[in-house]
Ligand SMILES: *[C@@H]1O[C@H](CO)[C@@H](O)[C@H](O)[C@H]1NC(C)=O
Ligand SMILES: *[C@@H]1O[C@H](CO)[C@@H](O)[C@H](O)[C@H]1NC(C)=O
């Protein structure tokens with residue numbers, strides 16, 4: 001039984017495949033000898049972390065240093081620093097586009113003002129919108145999927161901004177500015193006083209605030225190009241799809257001028273509930289990601305409630321997270337290899353850890369769905385998504401749609417299923433649809449009629465699509481011996 005489960009598991013998670021074929025470039029061994037990550041673990045982690053470092057623009061994170069005049073009494077949405085033109089020597093940003101970065105203030109789960117960062121990607125010339133004058137740009141507030149859980153995992157410091165041509169480059173090449181928050185704790189991770197800022201992973205209201213205040217701050221940094229009421233659309237994938245869901249709920253009470261609707265790709269919603277469901281269903285696999293993300297959840301709960309102090313970890317989990325992942329400053333690819341290979345995936349957290357009352361309180365923060373939201377919404381899902389369990393998503397969408405109809409919200413949700421598609425392939429499979437939907441909204445076309453609708457796209461030759469939980473859209477070839485490279 002267990003063996004059968006692992007074979008399914010391995011098939012579904014190429015990231016965890018321990019293939020030992022052709023050699024990647026030689027790397028200096030990291031000193032992991034004082035940790036539990038020795039032997040194969042050390043080799044995988046060393047290779048993967050070296051590769052990760054090669055994908056970052058710099059080892060110098062000076063841009064993310066918070067100016068000494070920061071104070072918690074500032075209003076959220078305040079601009080702290082503007083890099084008008086980012087030197088993109090080390091980025092893969094297509095020529096013709098340009099980039100800026102900003103530091104600004106957001107609001108955490110407690111309502112405390114904290115600093116964070118965002119990048120802004122600029123087209124050469126704007127997509128035409130009748131609501132805009134010459135020199136003004138429409139924009140997309142882009143919420144990224146899971147990159148990792150600490151400073152070095154800010155997409156604005158990734159050579160390819162994490163999603164490259166899958167989303168941000170594509171949008172900017174089509175004339176839309178991309179305003180992309182890194183999220184609290186990624187990029188900026190400490191105050192001038194030295195106080196640490198953690199990443200409250202998957203906590204809806206926190207990322208929703210990061211997105212909303214990025215919009216305000218980007219407009220403050222570039223008032224000519226991004227007028228206060230200029231048209232924009234929200235969009236996100238995975239963690240970011242869930243973040244945009246939370247953002248649309250936030251907009252009900254905190255409206256933003258110019259908002260035209262949101263696109264959610266494979267939104268990660270109610271993930272703690274999914275984890276509980278997944279653990280109860282073992283050895284059946286509903287979502288591999290729910291299992292591999294458990295150590296990240298333990299760390300996230302500790303970020304919001306320090307007294308929890310990683311109590312969900314076993315000694316092994318604590319060691320892998322605190323003595324490997326954190327000191328090596330690594331992100332999702334290496335995190336997965338350090339904490340979730342087949343030999344340790346069920347050994348890093350204590351049985352029933354997620355039933356702890358503090359964890360449950362955190363889980364309440366991560367919930368979206370079954371709540372009023374601001375549309376119109378285009379929601380896109382892959383039927384065979386190994387990270388976001390499709391039947392569970394469908395239940396949440398259905399429940400939300402019932403309320404939408406009964407309570408007459410006057411909003412619309414268009415839910416489109418891409419048959420056979422996995423977590424990243426679904427972005428490409430659906431891109432013609434989301435791109436034209438976004439352009440319609442920004443061009444001021446009438447919004448879809450209130451209510452819920454759904455459609456299924458069967459697709460052409462889906463049997464030949466390379467399906468995986470990780471992207472299959474690369475700027476470079478991935479050696480078969482290094483599947484972790486697919487996780488960026
Ligand atoms: C790590 O890289 C080294 C050097 O290229 C290689 O010999 C080794 O097989 C790699 N380790 C794993 C686990 O892939
Ligand atoms: C902080 O100082 C900089 C320059 O020293 C200034 O431009 C900025 O407006 C100040 N920010 C705040 C929030 O006071």
Ligand SMILES: *[C@@H]1O[C@H](CO)[C@@H](O)[C@H](O)[C@H]1NC(C)=O
Nearest residue numbers: 057058085086087088089090
């Ligand atoms: C960008 O940085 C590189 C060094 O990495 C430097 O050679 C180049 O002059 C810089 N470009 C600009 C426009 O500052």
Ligand SMILES: *[C@@H]1O[C@H](CO)[C@@H](O)[C@H](O)[C@H]1NC(C)=O
Nearest residue numbers: 057058059060087088089090
């Ligand atoms: C680009 O990368 C090189 C080598 O890693 C580094 O020396 C340089 O400072 C980087 N340039 C910029 C502008 O980040």
Ligand SMILES: *[C@@H]1O[C@H](CO)[C@@H](O)[C@H](O)[C@H]1NC(C)=O
Nearest residue numbers: 108109110303304305306307
């Ligand atoms: C809010 O702040 C209190 C006091 O600093 C802290 O104990 C609590 O964990 C915080 N809660 C959240 C959700 O951040």
Ligand SMILES: *[C@@H]1O[C@H](CO)[C@@H](O)[C@H](O)[C@H]1NC(C)=O
Nearest residue numbers: 306307308309310311315318
């Ligand atoms: C938190 O837990 C770790 C590991 O169990 C322990 O070493 C540390 O002393 C604890 N810290 C606090 C503040 O309780």
Ligand SMILES: *[C@@H]1O[C@H](CO)[C@@H](O)[C@H](O)[C@H]1NC(C)=O
Nearest residue numbers: 036316343344345346347348
């Ligand atoms: C993980 O747990 C299993 C079963 O409880 C045990 O057989 C195995 O030795 C453990 N592995 C590690 C690395 O602790």
Ligand SMILES: *[C@@H]1O[C@H](CO)[C@@H](O)[C@H](O)[C@H]1NC(C)=O
Nearest residue numbers: 391392393394395396398399
């Ligand atoms: C969702 O609702 C449709 C009809 O409204 C129903 O046919 C379907 O079974 C529901 N699916 C789930 C997972 O609840």
